[in-house]
Amino acid sequence: xxxxxxxxxxxxFNELRDLIIERRDKLPRRLAQxxxxxxxxxxxxxxxxxxxxxxxAAVQPSTLVRFAKALGYSGFSELQAVFQERLRxxxxxxxxxxxxxxxHTSGHSPAMAAIEGFSEAAIRSIExxxxxxxxxxxxxxxxxxxxxxxxxxxxxRRSYPVTAYLHYALGTLGIRxxxxxxxxxxxxxxxxxAGPRDAALAVSFTPYAPTTVEYTRQxxxxxxxxxxxxxxxxxxxxxxxxxxxxxVESDFEGFRTLAATMTLAAALAIAVAEKRRAGGRR
Amino acid sequence: xxxxxxxxxxxxFNELRDLIIERRDKLPRRLAQxxxxxxxxxxxxxxxxxxxxxxxAAVQPSTLVRFAKALGYSGFSELQAVFQERLRxxxxxxxxxxxxxxxHTSGHSPAMAAIEGFSEAAIRSIExxxxxxxxxxxxxxxxxxxxxxxxxxxxxRRSYPVTAYLHYALGTLGIRxxxxxxxxxxxxxxxxxAGPRDAALAVSFTPYAPTTVEYTRQxxxxxxxxxxxxxxxxxxxxxxxxxxxxxVESDFEGFRTLAATMTLAAALAIAVAEKRRAGGRR
DNA sequence: AGGAAAATGGAATATAAGTTCCATCACGAT
DNA sequence: ATCGTGATGGAACTTATATTCCATTTTCCT
Numbered sequence: 057x058x059x060x061x062x063x064x065x066x067x068x069f070n071e072l073r074d075l076i077i078e079r080r081d082k083l084p085r086r087l088a089q090x091x092x093x094x095x096x097x098x099x100x101x102x103x104x105x106x107x108x109x110x111x112x113a114a115v116q117p118s119t120l121v122r123f124a125k126a127l128g129y130s131g132f133s134e135l136q137a138v139f140q141e142r143l144r145x146x147x148x149x150x151x152x153x154x155x156x157x158x159x160h161t162s163g164h165s166p167a168m169a170a171i172e173g174f175s176e177a178a179i180r181s182i183e184x185x186x187x188x189x190x191x192x193x194x195x196x197x198x199x200x201x202x203x204x205x206x207x208x209x210x211x212x213r214r215s216y217p218v219t220a221y222l223h224y225a226l227g228t229l230g231i232r233x234x235x236x237x238x239x240x241x242x243x244x245x246x247x248x249x250a251g252p253r254d255a256a257l258a259v260s261f262t263p264y265a266p267t268t269v270e271y272t273r274q275x276x277x278x279x280x281x282x283x284x285x286x287x288x289x290x291x292x293x294x295x296x297x298x299x300x301x302x303x304v305e306s307d308f309e310g311f312r313t314l315a316a317t318m319t320l321a322a323a324l325a326i327a328v329a330e331k332r333r334a335g336g337r338r
Numbered sequence: 339x340x341x342x343x344x345x346x347x348x349x350x351f352n353e354l355r356d357l358i359i360e361r362r363d364k365l366p367r368r369l370a371q372x373x374x375x376x377x378x379x380x381x382x383x384x385x386x387x388x389x390x391x392x393x394x395a396a397v398q399p400s401t402l403v404r405f406a407k408a409l410g411y412s413g414f415s416e417l418q419a420v421f422q423e424r425l426r427x428x429x430x431x432x433x434x435x436x437x438x439x440x441x442h443t444s445g446h447s448p449a450m451a452a453i454e455g456f457s458e459a460a461i462r463s464i465e466x467x468x469x470x471x472x473x474x475x476x477x478x479x480x481x482x483x484x485x486x487x488x489x490x491x492x493x494x495r496r497s498y499p500v501t502a503y504l505h506y507a508l509g510t511l512g513i514r515x516x517x518x519x520x521x522x523x524x525x526x527x528x529x530x531x532a533g534p535r536d537a538a539l540a541v542s543f544t545p546y547a548p549t550t551v552e553y554t555r556q557x558x559x560x561x562x563x564x565x566x567x568x569x570x571x572x573x574x575x576x577x578x579x580x581x582x583x584x585x586v587e588s589d590f591e592g593f594r595t596l597a598a599t600m601t602l603a604a605a606l607a608i609a610v611a612e613k614r615r616a617g618g619r620r
Numbered sequence: 621a622g623g624a625a626a627a628t629g630g631a632a633t634a635t636a637a638g639t640t641c642c643a644t645c646a647c648g649a650t
Numbered sequence: 651a652t653c654g655t656g657a658t659g660g661a662a663c664t665t666a667t668a669t670t671c672c673a674t675t676t677t678c679c680t
Binding site: 084105117118 | 667669670676
């Protein structure tokens with residue numbers, strides 16, 4: 057059996073990469089060839105099979121196993137896992153930024169760790185909004201809300217701050233809104249006033265408050281156009297809705313911020329205001 | 339054999355995603371369950387094996403194959419390939435990513451410009467929080483709030499969503515809160531109950547709502563410790579306050595999001611909860 | 621040049637993976 | 651209530667994958 061390393065092989069891709077580069081010229085010919093291939097086509101290592109990779113790298117399958125063992129892994133699969141980790145859970149864009157965040161985090165007070173953790177989660181979430189929200193949807197939502205005489209805002213529990221914000225934001229922009237979910241408790245009666253010439257905006261995340269779902273049903277039944285913000289295509293709000301947005305807030309220690317949702321809400325408010333200005337008064 | 343589709347199944351991830359979402363509610367129970375899992379954990383589909391995925395998705399291995407076939411693929415492996423493509427050949431280096439981001443930005447609809455603009459503003463604001471907030475301040479604020487019998491939350495207008503969020507967040511963490519600023523209009527009387535063994539948290543930004551300023555004066559006069567979140571050292575809230583945080587939300591076209599404030603609020607909530615847990619009950 | 625040690629290619633093997641099949645179950649129509 | 655269709659769970663089967671083994675070649679030292 058080939059010699060194994062005394063200490064355990066790297067689990068992080070970057071370390072592994074460094075190790076391969078460092079060892080490269082001490083390795084025998086075929087193994088060096090594999091080393092070069094792994095550095096050049098890391099994605100292929102992550103997804104390929106021993107057979108397919110060996111073919112493309114022009115070596116024998118057994119050579120790949122040897123290579124992994126020479127690096128201290130128990131077999132090729134173990135080495136492959138490291139290459140896969142690199143591609144996993146990568147929230148597309150801000151990886152580098154987040155990584156530097158992680159480095160800062162360690163060694164701080166628990167309070168500061170919370171700040172860093174939530175910042176990281178918030179930035180990720182916002183990034184995702186940018187990627188996922190379709191311009192057409194935003195335009196359509198803005199059109200609906202801009203055309204409404206009154207906008208009914210529906211949001212309970214965690215979603216309530218969002219509707220409260222929109223209540224404020226749309227209010228300052230001269231758009232009449234009615235906020236459901238406040239402690240008044242007469243929401244149903246208020247929502248009964250909504251008609252086809254109004255519009256409603258509902259916000260709800262898992263676990264969806266039954267009341268919110270019920271309200272949206274009522275709204276739809278009254279032929280009032282509905283725009284929703286929710287966290288999954290399978291959310292009850294995503295059905296029967298004129299337009300809906302998917303927002304996935306990353307969590308930190310099981311707790312979620314509202315940063316991304318607030319960002320979308322702000323954009324929506326501005327878009328509505330612009331539509332109103334452009335489309336003339338109604 | 340199960341029915342196959344007439345036209346070929348999607349090779350691009352986004353199309354596949356849309357297809358799954360569209361078909362979701364027409365699928366039988368177990369297949370719908372798989373559908374939800376694939377949307378929620380696409381990375382797992384890309385890297386897992388039929389065995390491991392079926393275990394985590396709580397279905398039989400055969401169900402995964404059925405799911406793939408129901409979508410028109412020849413088998414699970416073919417569907418998996420689409421999930422892998424999504425992760426392959428993604429540019430790693432930071433600059434390239436940012437560049438592609440910029441390219442997306444320009445030439446989009448005004449609606450999308452709003453999303454991009456607010457996202458940028460929000461991320462910048464959050465990063466500033468990270469830099470500016472002092473760990474000692476956060477610790478001290480958490481200590482004050484954790485020691486309080488009741489936490490009084492003061493926030494009007496744009497700040498109201500923040501206190502509403504804290505009302506919810508602290509509530510779920512088992513901390514008694516009273517929310518001022520809601521439409522009830524009896525805030526002053528409610529705040530009169532606050533004493534030295536309680537604490538208050540006030541949030542206010544320019545232009546500072548006179549009512550908020552007045553409330554904080556009242557609170558301080560009653561010897562209730564006060565934590566503030568505001569946007570300038572010269573804010574009326576920064577004076578006479580036990581601890582205060584400076585949050586500057588970047589604006590986009592004169593409009594401000596609450597992303598950074600929400601992030602700080604979340605961190606504060608967690609920090610308080612941890613202090614409570616660590617420090618025993620009072 | 622001769623020999624030992626290491627490296628290599630390729631076949632053999634054991635393991636794991638994906639797929640198929642069938643008995644059973646749930647549900648809707650008659 | 652009964653029948654029939656479709657869905658489901660789980661075992662059986664087939665394929666392919668990673669790993670091991672060994673004969674052969676290469677390398678390097680004396």
